[in-house]
Amino acid sequence: MKSLGVIVEYNPFHNGHKFHLEQSKITTGADVVIAVMSGQFLQRGEPALVSKWTRTKMALLNGIDIVVELPYAFATQKAEIFASGSISILSSLHCDTVCFGSEQGNIHDFERTLAIMDSKKEEYDLRVQSYSQEGYSFPKASSMAFTEITKNDRVLDLTQPNNILGYHYVKSIGEQNSPMKAFTIERTSAGYHDPDFNTTTIASATSIRRALFNHGGQIENVQQYVPEGTYQSLAHYQRQAGGFHRWEDYFPFLKYRILCSTPSELAEIYEVEEGLEHRLQQTMKESHSFDEFMTRLKTKRYTWTRLQRMCTHLLTNTKKEMMQRITSTKKSEYIRLLGMSKKGQSYLKQVKKDTDIPLLSKVTAMESNMLNMDIRATCTYAMKFPEPARSEWMGLEYSKPPIRYNEETNTFI
Template sequence: MKVAGIVVEYNPFHNGHLYHLQKTREITNADIVVGVMSGNFIQRGEPAIVNKWARTKMAILNGVDVIFELPFAYACNSAEIFAYGAISILNQLGVDFVVFGSECGDIDKLKEAAKHLAFEEDDFKSSLKSYLKEGYSFPKARELALIKTCKTNIEFSSNNILGIEYIKWIYRLSSKIEPLTIKRIGAFYNDPNLTQDIYSSATAIRRNINNLQAIKNKMPSASYEILIEEFESGRGPVFLEDYFKLFIYNAIVVPDFLKNKIDVKEGLENRFEKYIFNSPSAKNLLENVKTKRYTLTRLQRIFIHAVVRNNFDQKTLLSITPYVRVLGFNQKGKEYLNKIKDKIEYITKLNQQWLKNPQYKELLELEIRSSMLHALQYKDFHKYLQTEFKSSPIYISSRS
């Protein structure tokens, strides 16, 4: 039985995702495709527009066989931590492949770069050091060191970087997973505007979320219908902006609330302090705080971590192995789960056994907190605050 793994956010599931899924089956000839999916907050430091249960339904209805959870601590983090979490879960599952999209579409180039990162050989290390000395930020210095020491030329675009990180962790974890890449087609990832054809980026779709006619043909109907159902029930769309008051609240009641917090360095808290009490919106605040060194995405994650009270530092996250939690599956997924249950312990329902497990306790508490804070933005939030405790994985017998 061949199993392919994919790492997804599905925020929301659109035609580009379907293409990725079909290609994954095609090039791996896999019997089973398992997805590791970000929960209620995504990598770029934003809430998912609809919650993970709805997005799991979208995934299963569109043909992913099982969805596992990428815990909040990993999902809403840098490419390095995000990739570690995802690969670590796929590695525990023992999947045969991981298939991801990249701008370059060339697995050998990505592997070559990943090798330098994974093993940090002397020439790479000394090169990195000297760029850091020159005052470059860590990611930039690392990129420059790679360019210098890698023989291949490769663009450090967002999906190439993520791909390199996946491979790096496969190497570092001495995993048997085989990485494969698909070249991303057209504008469907980066363009923030809706395109003319059936492929638009998730960003473009989210930005046009109120223009339902325009986004309808950008996603499979099962995905679109779930989106509508969520909105009609008041469970979304949820935006970063919805957390602005809570962020300000933290600044009011906790003095120095950003000081010594994750990823807050070099006096960044002072830049926040300067603008926090006179910015009309989160967007405006973050634009003001932004510097060359701090990208908007990184600031958004700092914003979300402050609201969710995430205190996991990145070293800790890389030193532990995340739990494997099932969010949903279809018939084939069910058989797969039955097959692996002797090899690996996975979470289906949050009960005291898991909530008190010292290995996972803090990761799960954070997950619950983040889910409650997602639900807090729904119309009838009191009905959904305890969803995490009440939910079992979603089972959908076949494709719609």
């Protein structure tokens, strides 16, 4: 079977994702589709709208055959590390192709830009260092350095979020010597960060989440922008969990964590740098909500996304030494299976004996610091719920087997 990999968050799965998936299948001629999906916390440092299990069901209902989890150690990182972990998992599953959405829409532009950057790496690194010393955030310094050294070349627009991720996917394929071939599909209609609905059927995940939160969780407001399977999954989750997840749900725990730690304890947390531990405590004392806290905390040097990721690491007690050690190889230690169709199950039987890292259906199957981070992330995610629901949700990490989907009867087994 010819296999296609996609790297996703599905927060939630919407009509734009459906379009990308259908076009990716056509472009690559794939027989089976594997999704590497972020778990309970996402790349922008946010809790997922609904749990990874519900998003797995959304994916299976809409044409994905295998869903595996991108470990927390990669899922809550800047683009380079996020991409390396994702590509390592797809490579281990012997994916023939990977297809990502981008603003550019032409894979040759990614390959050409990568070649140019390889030839100018030393100059680029020096300029990034110089701009960082002037007080710019790392993403801004990187963007300015890239613009400066490629001003006479025809290259990607690396101010666009999906172009940035795509660039690092292609780069990771080369660094890992993977035989996987990359393709890209141009994003249409809604932009990645568009806060409002601009068309009748396609909307960004950002605008969908905003509509849900700004209108008291009335999912009817987003029905036309998501497939029926997503709509029903959102409705079921809302009834079962009492609502969707957002940062404000976790603000009391973050406040406790920051104010009851010493500055030296805060400084041990991943992404707490350059004296931020003192600013964190002072700002938290003055803040009454997560949004107010972030607005006060943000500076020219630190982006909102970077600070949100830092807050996520504070919640999960993720320390610098541990994170840097387990991501140093830029590869996942395992493949955590979340769900599969009948076709996906057949594919896994075919490749399982040749995977170079363990394929896990239970977290008890191995001992790993990387896996322990995933478990802590789920425990943190469950803190939204009152007891006894909180403990029950935590227990799912150990007790829930991979979701099995019969695509012929459209039922879960």
